[in-house]
Amino acid sequence: MSDIETNLKQLFSKIDELKPAFIERLTKAVAIPSVSSDETLRPKVVEMANFLQNELKNLGADDISIKELGIQPPPVNDSNLKLPPIVLSKFGSDPNKKTILIYGHYDVQPALLEDGWNSDPFVLIEKDNKLIGRGSTDDKGPVMGWLNSLQAHKELNIPLPVNIVFCFEGMEESGSIGLDKLIQKEAKSYFNNVNSVCISDNYWLGTKKPVLTYGLRGCNYYQLIIKGPGADLHSGIFGGIIHEPMTDLIKVMSTLVDINGNILIPGVNEMVAPVTEKEDELYKDIEFDVNELNLASGSNTAIYQDKKNILMHRWRYPSLSLHGIEGAFSGAGAKTVIPSKVIGKFSIRTVPDMDSEKLTKLVTDFCNAKFKDLGSPNEFKAELIHDGAYWVSDPFNDEFTSAKLATKKVWGIEPDLTREGGSIPITLTFEQELGANVLLLPMGKGDDGAHSINEKLDVPNYIEGTKTLTAYLHYYGATK
Numbered sequence: 001m002s003d004i005e006t007n008l009k010q011l012f013s014k015i016d017e018l019k020p021a022f023i024e025r026l027t028k029a030v031a032i033p034s035v036s037s038d039e040t041l042r043p044k045v046v047e048m049a050n051f052l053q054n055e056l057k058n059l060g061a062d063d064i065s066i067k068e069l070g071i072q073p074p075p076v077n078d079s080n081l082k083l084p085p086i087v088l089s090k091f092g093s094d095p096n097k098k099t100i101l102i103y104g105h106y107d108v109q110p111a112l113l114e115d116g117w118n119s120d121p122f123v124l125i126e127k128d129n130k131l132i133g134r135g136s137t138d139d140k141g142p143v144m145g146w147l148n149s150l151q152a153h154k155e156l157n158i159p160l161p162v163n164i165v166f167c168f169e170g171m172e173e174s175g176s177i178g179l180d181k182l183i184q185k186e187a188k189s190y191f192n193n194v195n196s197v198c199i200s201d202n203y204w205l206g207t208k209k210p211v212l213t214y215g216l217r218g219c220n221y222y223q224l225i226i227k228g229p230g231a232d233l234h235s236g237i238f239g240g241i242i243h244e245p246m247t248d249l250i251k252v253m254s255t256l257v258d259i260n261g262n263i264l265i266p267g268v269n270e271m272v273a274p275v276t277e278k279e280d281e282l283y284k285d286i287e288f289d290v291n292e293l294n295l296a297s298g299s300n301t302a303i304y305q306d307k308k309n310i311l312m313h314r315w316r317y318p319s320l321s322l323h324g325i326e327g328a329f330s331g332a333g334a335k336t337v338i339p340s341k342v343i344g345k346f347s348i349r350t351v352p353d354m355d356s357e358k359l360t361k362l363v364t365d366f367c368n369a370k371f372k373d374l375g376s377p378n379e380f381k382a383e384l385i386h387d388g389a390y391w392v393s394d395p396f397n398d399e400f401t402s403a404k405l406a407t408k409k410v411w412g413i414e415p416d417l418t419r420e421g422g423s424i425p426i427t428l429t430f431e432q433e434l435g436a437n438v439l440l441l442p443m444g445k446g447d448d449g450a451h452s453i454n455e456k457l458d459v460p461n462y463i464e465g466t467k468t469l470t471a472y473l474h475y476y477g478a479t480k
């Protein structure tokens with residue numbers, strides 16, 4: 001047996017042995033209601049940062065650095081509200097070893113028993129081989145998983161196969177305020193020499209097969225502002241004799257996308273990178289079918305019935321969704337108002353090789369032309385509210401190859417290579433600022449209910465997941 005396999009054998013049985021201690025660690029973490037969006041709970045978020053600091057110290061960190069981010073910018077109720085700190089830490093600085101930056105977040109989504117939880121969300125319970133509690137899977141479980149791995153190494157006196165730099169933030173569920181700036185600032189100092197970044201903050205596609213994630217879509221969000229009369233009017237008095245902003249808006253919005261999800265703005269689909277043979281191959285083994293989509297959407301409204309089309313349109317093609325109309329009458333009943341100003345909102349999920357600026361020009365030019373065609377005297381403006389870029393990695397690089405080996409070793413099966421339809425904006429920041437590859441190595445299952453009630457992490461995902469993270473460190477550490 002090679003050194004790696006000997007070490008992993010010992011580490012795995014140590015991890016099994018320490019299972020009760022690991023569950024205890026997660027229980028303590030879940031007990032701290034570190035909800036970043038609730039200003040009154042901010043001291044708890046800070047308490048969670050202190051908890052981590054303490055754990056890192058006990059595990060023998062070579063350095064722990066608490067980065068304060070100052071006052072939280074508006075909108076806030078408390079204008080002196082301090083942002084929770086970013087907890088940085090280092091284990092090892094051997095120039096002959098690779099350095100992995102591990103990112104995780106210690107804040108959680110809000111949770112109240114009244115929301116429909118079957119038990120107190122901040123008391124971790126073990127039931128039917130599941131660990132139920134807020135943050136169990138997002139993201140306290142994975143964060144504890146890394147600490148668990150360090151503990152196993154420490155107790156066995158097995159040296160870490162890589163240098164580790166931790167970056168734990170406390171505002172992920174509230175827009176990661178301050179993180180981008182910190183990464184830029186530390187790129188050449190605390191994060192200097194980082195070869196690779198690993199993030200465990202997403203999920204398996206389904207519930208049976210582990211996955212590695214190599215792509216995320218971006219998002220460009222737009223609004224169309226139409227202004228007409230000086231005030232809201234009564235349709236009994238003004239209906240039929242003035243140009244109504246709402247009618248104009250519906251006309252323009254209806255030209256953006258058809259009912260089968262096809263984007264109708266010329267030039268947009270032309271920017272999409274073609275499917276390569278290698279990529280096409282990746283969809284073959286993935287475990288997924290239309291029933292999973294129907295279950296997730298709670299309906300039979302799928303546009304595509306086959307796995308490949310569903311996944312490709314979720315992951316590697318753009319989509320345009322109409323989200324809402326600000327200023328429109330939206331209550332119950334039959335109000336006869338003519339809104340004087342309405343703002344239509346829609347977004348486009350972006351993919352390689354779409355260029356954000358070019359996309360925005362295509363979108364605004366198209367909307368302006370469609371509005372002009374109406375010949376309406378109302379005022380019209382189309383604009384971008386915000387954009388976040390897509391991310392895609394090479395699923396055959398050293399990081400993914402090592403993670404495949406690790407998954408196979410622990411789960412006895414090749415992981416599916418997946419992408420996600422949504423965004424984790426920080427992925428791209430790490431890649432660009434550090435010039436390092438990023439691997440998304442999820443621990444939890446697709447049905448964990450990350451932002452929902454009764455959030456859970458299966459016990460095997462926590463324990464075998466800890467082993468997977470451990471094996472990844474060793475296989476990646478051995479790459480040249």
Ligand SMILES: [Zn+2]
Nearest residue numbers: 138139172201
């Ligand atoms: Zn998360």
